[in-house]
Amino acid sequence: MKKATMxxxxxxxxxxxxxxxxxINGTKVKDSTxxxxxxxxKTLDFIPDETARGLKSSMTNTxxxxxxxxxxxxxSEFAYHVEKFLSQNKYKLYLCNSDGQSEKEIEYIKMVDQxxxxxxxxxxxxxxxxxxxxxxxxxxxxxxxxxxVAYVASDNRKVGQLAYEALAxxxxxxxxxxxxxxxxxxxxxxxxxxxxxxVKKENAPFSKLDMLEPVYANKEQIKAxxxxxxxxxxxxxxxxxxxxxxxxxxxxxxxxxxxDVQIIGCDGMKMSVERDYIVSTxxxxxEAMAKCAVEMVLALAAGKEIxxxxxxxxxxxxxxxxx
Amino acid sequence: MKKATMxxxxxxxxxxxxxxxxxINGTKVKDSTxxxxxxxxKTLDFIPDETARGLKSSMTNTxxxxxxxxxxxxxSEFAYHVEKFLSQNKYKLYLCNSDGQSEKEIEYIKMVDQxxxxxxxxxxxxxxxxxxxxxxxxxxxxxxxxxxVAYVASDNRKVGQLAYEALAxxxxxxxxxxxxxxxxxxxxxxxxxxxxxxVKKENAPFSKLDMLEPVYANKEQIKAxxxxxxxxxxxxxxxxxxxxxxxxxxxxxxxxxxxDVQIIGCDGMKMSVERDYIVSTxxxxxEAMAKCAVEMVLALAAGKEIxxxxxxxxxxxxxxxxx
DNA sequence: CTGTTAGCGCATTCAA
DNA sequence: TTGAATGCGCTAACAG
Numbered sequence: 092m093k094k095a096t097m098x099x100x101x102x103x104x105x106x107x108x109x110x111x112x113x114x115i116n117g118t119k120v121k122d123s124t125x126x127x128x129x130x131x132x133k134t135l136d137f138i139p140d141e142t143a144r145g146l147k148s149s150m151t152n153t154x155x156x157x158x159x160x161x162x163x164x165x166x167s168e169f170a171y172h173v174e175k176f177l178s179q180n181k182y183k184l185y186l187c188n189s190d191g192q193s194e195k196e197i198e199y200i201k202m203v204d205q206x207x208x209x210x211x212x213x214x215x216x217x218x219x220x221x222x223x224x225x226x227x228x229x230x231x232x233x234x235x236x237x238x239x240v241a242y243v244a245s246d247n248r249k250v251g252q253l254a255y256e257a258l259a260x261x262x263x264x265x266x267x268x269x270x271x272x273x274x275x276x277x278x279x280x281x282x283x284x285x286x287x288x289x290v291k292k293e294n295a296p297f298s299k300l301d302m303l304e305p306v307y308a309n310k311e312q313i314k315a316x317x318x319x320x321x322x323x324x325x326x327x328x329x330x331x332x333x334x335x336x337x338x339x340x341x342x343x344x345x346x347x348x349x350x351d352v353q354i355i356g357c358d359g360m361k362m363s364v365e366r367d368y369i370v371s372t373x374x375x376x377x378e379a380m381a382k383c384a385v386e387m388v389l390a391l392a393a394g395k396e397i398x399x400x401x402x403x404x405x406x407x408x409x410x411x412x413x414x
Numbered sequence: 415m416k417k418a419t420m421x422x423x424x425x426x427x428x429x430x431x432x433x434x435x436x437x438i439n440g441t442k443v444k445d446s447t448x449x450x451x452x453x454x455x456k457t458l459d460f461i462p463d464e465t466a467r468g469l470k471s472s473m474t475n476t477x478x479x480x481x482x483x484x485x486x487x488x489x490s491e492f493a494y495h496v497e498k499f500l501s502q503n504k505y506k507l508y509l510c511n512s513d514g515q516s517e518k519e520i521e522y523i524k525m526v527d528q529x530x531x532x533x534x535x536x537x538x539x540x541x542x543x544x545x546x547x548x549x550x551x552x553x554x555x556x557x558x559x560x561x562x563v564a565y566v567a568s569d570n571r572k573v574g575q576l577a578y579e580a581l582a583x584x585x586x587x588x589x590x591x592x593x594x595x596x597x598x599x600x601x602x603x604x605x606x607x608x609x610x611x612x613v614k615k616e617n618a619p620f621s622k623l624d625m626l627e628p629v630y631a632n633k634e635q636i637k638a639x640x641x642x643x644x645x646x647x648x649x650x651x652x653x654x655x656x657x658x659x660x661x662x663x664x665x666x667x668x669x670x671x672x673x674d675v676q677i678i679g680c681d682g683m684k685m686s687v688e689r690d691y692i693v694s695t696x697x698x699x700x701e702a703m704a705k706c707a708v709e710m711v712l713a714l715a716a717g718k719e720i721x722x723x724x725x726x727x728x729x730x731x732x733x734x735x736x737x
Numbered sequence: 738c739t740g741t742t743a744g745c746g747c748a749t750t751c752a753a
Numbered sequence: 754t755t756g757a758a759t760g761c762g763c764t765a766a767c768a769g
Contacts (some may be wrong), residue, residue, distance in 0.1 A: 094527065094763055109739035121738060141528040142468040143762035146745050151465070153508075161484060162494035171485035183530070185476075187508040195501070204417065205464040206746090207506070213421070274435050349761055352422050419746060430756035435748055444754060466746035469761050529762095 095135035104131035115139055149206055154388055155185040155199050157213040162188075165330075165362045165377070166214065169232075173212060178314045180389060182209075193217035203227060209392040212384045216275045219401030228391035230384045234277040241391060243383045243401040245375040247278045251285030253373050253407050254327040254355045259293070261414040263325025263353055266290045269313060269337055270329025271302040279329065282357055282373075286327045298323060309333075313340040324352050331356035334370040337410060354412040371413040418458035427454035438462055472529055477711055478508040478522050478534040485511070486515040486654070487683040489537065489701070492555075494702030496535060503712060505532075516540035522588045526550060532715040535707045539598045551714035557600040564714060566706045566724040568698040570601045573609030573728050574717060576696050577650040577678045580730050583615070584737040586648025586676055589613045592636060592660055593652030594625040602652065605696075607678055609650045632656075647675050654679035656695040662736060677735040694736040699726045 097115075100198050101108045104127040114119055114128045131137070134285050156173055158166045174184045185208055186198045194299055196215050198221050203370065204206045212226030223229055231242040268283045283301065290297045300316040302309070313336060317323060328334035334356030338348055349371075359374025383401050390397045420438075424431045427450040436443055437451045438715065454460070468474050479496055481489045499508045508531055510522045519538050525531045525544050533551035546552055546563055554565040589604045606624065611644050613620045623639040625632070636659060640646060651657035657679030661671055669675050672694075682697025713720045 098762080101740095108763080109741075109765085111741060113739085116764080119738080122443075124739080137525065138527040140762050141476070141530045142465055142472070142531075143745090144764080145465045146463075146469050146747090146762080147746080147764050149465070149501055160494055161490050161497070162487075163487075163490075164487065167487075167490035170509070171483055171511055174509055176486070178511075183525075184509050186493070186507050188494055188501075201461065202464075202506075204461045206466075207464045236502075376606050421746080424756095431747080432749080432757075433755060436755085439748080442754085463746050466761090467748080469746080469763090470748050472761080675766085 095137045097137070097139070097392050100128065100131045100137050101136055103135060104128045123236070129338060132231060145206070151183075151207060152181060153183045153185060153208040153215045154210045154212060154392075155202055155208045156188060157189055157199050157211060157215055159186045159191055159216070160188045161186060161213065165174075165358050168360050168377050169381055171377045175386060176385040178353065180385070180388070189215060189217070191217060193219050199220050200227070200229070204319050205349050210388040212388050216273045216277055218242075218275060228388055230388045230391070232380065238399065241387050241390040241397065241399040243387065243403065244278045244381055245405050246402050247281035247405075250282040250357055250373045250392075250405050251287070252289050252328070253405065254282075254357070255289035255293075257355060257371070257407050257413060258325035258327065259295070261349075261353060265296040265298070265320075265322045266327070267297070267316075267320065267323045268299040268301070268327050269316070270300075270333060271304050271306045271309075273304045273409075282329055283327075296322065310336050310340050313337055314344060316377055317341065317344060317346075326352060326354045328354060328356045331358045331360065331364050331370055331372055334372070334412065338370065348412050349414045354414060355407075356412075359408050369410055369412075371410040372408050373405050374408045379403050380381055417463075417663055418460045420460070420462070423451065423454045423460050426458060427451045432642050434512050468529065474530060474532050476508060476531040477533045477535060477708075478510060478525055478531045478714075480519050480522050480534060480538055482508045482514055482537065482539070483511045484509060488681045488698075491683050491700050492537070495529060495701045496708060497706050499708040502706070503706075504516070505712070507593060512540070514540060516542050520545050523550070523552070533711040535711050537629055539596050539600055539648050551711055553711045554708060554716070555703065556602060561722065564710050564720065564722040566703050566710065566726065567601045568635045568703065568726050570604035570728075571608040572695045573605040573680055574610070574650070576728065577605075577651045578612035578616075578732050579695070580678060580736060581648040581650065581676055582618070583709060584672075584676060588619040588621070588643075588645045588647050590620070590637070590639075590643065591622040591624070591644045591652075592649055593623075593656060594627050594629045594632075596627045596695055598704075605652055606650075619645065631658050633663050636660055637667060640664065640667060640669075649675060649677045650675060651679045653682060654681045654693050654695055655693070657735065662691065672735050672737045676737060678730075679735075682731050691731055691733040692735075694733040695731050696729045697729050699728065700725050 097108050097111045100111045106124055111128055149346055154177055161170055162166050177184050189196045196219055212230045214232040233244045235242055257315050268286050269285050272280050298320045326337055328337050334354050341348055341352055355368045356372040359372040380403055387397055420431050420434045423434045429447055434451055479499055484490050484493055512519045519542055535553045537555040555561055556567045558565055591609050593606050595603050621643045641674050643725055649660055651660050657677050660677050664671055679693045679695045682695045703726055710720055
């Protein structure tokens with residue numbers, strides 16, 4: 092049987108379509124008509140067509156999330172929380188894996204103008220500055236565009252500071268930073284820079300390995316670096332993956348962690364609710380970032396003015412790679 | 415400036431709206447008008463409203479993916495591939511974390527009738543049989559409903575068989591299965607059953623720990639089980655997470671893996687493209703399952719008849735927990 | 738409180 | 754080949 096429309100309901104109930112519409116939208120109607128409409132809806136299995144509603148209201152109750160790949164614990168944890176908060180606001184989520192391709196990112200950004208979604212939350216490292224038009228409800232994560240573009244980030248400068256303090260406190264003497272960076276700048280670069288500054292302020296020995304992405308033979312490069320600098324005993328890695336690679340490299344070189352060398356990563360994703368932290372890490376407030384991003388994008392979609400820059404706090408979590 | 419509509423374009427180009435519509439949809443128009451329309455579209459930054467199009471065509475080019483939580487490597491890998499294949503077909507993806515709540519699953523299933531999406535792919539273990547109405551474009555993963563409901567699954571019976579063979583071949587003597595199951599049946603239960611059968615067919619010693627979900631103090635239960643059965647030297651765990659917990663439990667009991675005890679998990683998820691497999695595992699063909707599911711759901715959405723049951727092959731991957 | 742009507746932006750007839 | 758008209762299903766304004 093074909094899908095019932097409001098007109099069918101109105102006919103069956105013996106009322107006008109307007110009344111059915113009001114019923115649907117919760118406007119008060121007389122008790123007797125309420126009954127009739129309610130019954131007609133039930134017998135016809137009527138479900139309102141959201142496309143038609145959207146055409147009138149030009150609201151979709153949908154937000155698109157653009158990220159490099161959902162197949163990565165940090166992003167999937169973030170996406171989980173984004174969807175959760177959107178859902179609490181009766182919003183749906185479009186998911187976009189950009190794989191770093193700006194064309195796909197742009198395609199999704201266009202969806203706002205296509206009236207397919209009301210706003211965008213994006214974690215992106217590609218060159219899309221000129222696609223972010225002025226009134227676009229767009230929230231950027233961990234990357235600054237201009238003061239007009241809303242963004243939320245963790246306090247990446249504090250990350251380096253905390254990493255240094257934790258390593259120094261547990262006896263680190265020769266510090267190193269290991270990481271990589273993209274040509275397009277984003278705030279994660281601050282992690283290494285602030286770490287370096289903190290070390291140098293104390294005049295402690297410092298080495299660094301900073302690779303340009305895309306990185307090949309990551310672990311081999313790390314091993315070569317560690318061999319060339321055998322005194323290193325306190326390493327800060329740009330993220331937890333890198334930390335795992337460093338851990339693996341050290342093991343292969345016969346060093347003990349954390350006895351000989353300590354490692355701190357960054358992100359602090361849990362992999363799943365019940366798993367322990369393997370590497371010590373500076374934890375990003377992923378859930379808080381998601382909440383903040385959702386609030387901002389919904390406010391922007393509603394045309395509200397908001398504070399466009401949000402820095403969230405980070406914290407040190409001891410795992411098994413520091414003493 | 416307000417968004418331009420087809421009417422605006424038509425006015426500016428000095429043609430009728432029908433012509434603009436044809437232009438957009440690639441129907442041939444005269445060269446001279448083609449130019450005029452093309453220009454008008456450019457100067458007005460015209461982008462067709464997909465909501466209005468959807469209202470006419472009742473197609474959304476969107477599919478919803480329902481899963482327990484994207485915050486889990488297996489599901490996020492699956493979602494990654496689903497989005498990829500949908501994208502290749504110009505389709506968008508709605509993501510739904512059900513967290514095991516049937517209400518939320520039902521809410522998304524309704525979206526087909528609401529004309530918000532054209533079909534559903536679902537990994538679900540809750541009681542929603544009676545919501546899967548007949549013509550619904552619905553594809554189930556790893557769970558059988560009825561012969562009328564399309565589903566794709568990996569060959570879970572072969573999983574247990576392969577696990578046994580791999581463990582036996584590398585010297586396992588006393589076998590054990592460790593896992594948990596939900597009240598709602600799904601095909602993953604076949605893994606343990608087929609493993610048990612394979613072991614018993616060879617008359618080898620067998621023990622099992624099968625917990626009812628939700629499981630509390632998982633690792634403690636595992637430790638108690640292992641203490642009570644100290645001869646166990648070859649363990650098959652229902653999935654890779656469970657395998658990690660088993661690994662951790664064994665370490666805490668002072669056993670070496672894989673020297674003293676071998677472990678095989680199941681799923682074969684990696685944290686991301688570039689990471690290695692940690693535990694030895696029976697790998698599910700995640701990408702192939704995603705591809706198959708997408709093809710099926712798009713075919714169903716297009717009203718085509720298809721083969722409703724697809725079983726995909728699994729394979730053994732050696733990690734660091736077998737010899 | 739309720740029925741009627743006019744669009745929302747577009748695709749698709751039907752004439753011309 | 755094209756312009757004008759009709760309607761997709763719904764909401765909101767208006768009149769009763």
